Amino acid sequence: MERGSMTAPDPERECVLAKITQYRCKKGDYIVCTPIERLFKRCPGVPAVEMVPVDGTYVDIKSLNNLVETSEPGHSYHKTIHR
16 A cells, blocks of 8 residues: 555455454343454454554454463463453
8 A cells, every 4th residue: 555545455455454342231220331342453364363452552362372371470461261
């Protein structure tokens, strides 16, 4: 894409970001729902990968998994998996 160009990326040839909003709801006297925004990187020919915030930027979840596995003592990253 040219600098200054405002054309959208071609998802057939380039990676694009996709954002979805899901809701977590709790039932009490009322049902209260809180939005949860999730960001995904979609590249041609490979499954979408979730992007997660780490230290003021976004990294793909595969990179975060690698950080957790290879982190040095005292420099670990924690992740929570909701099922």
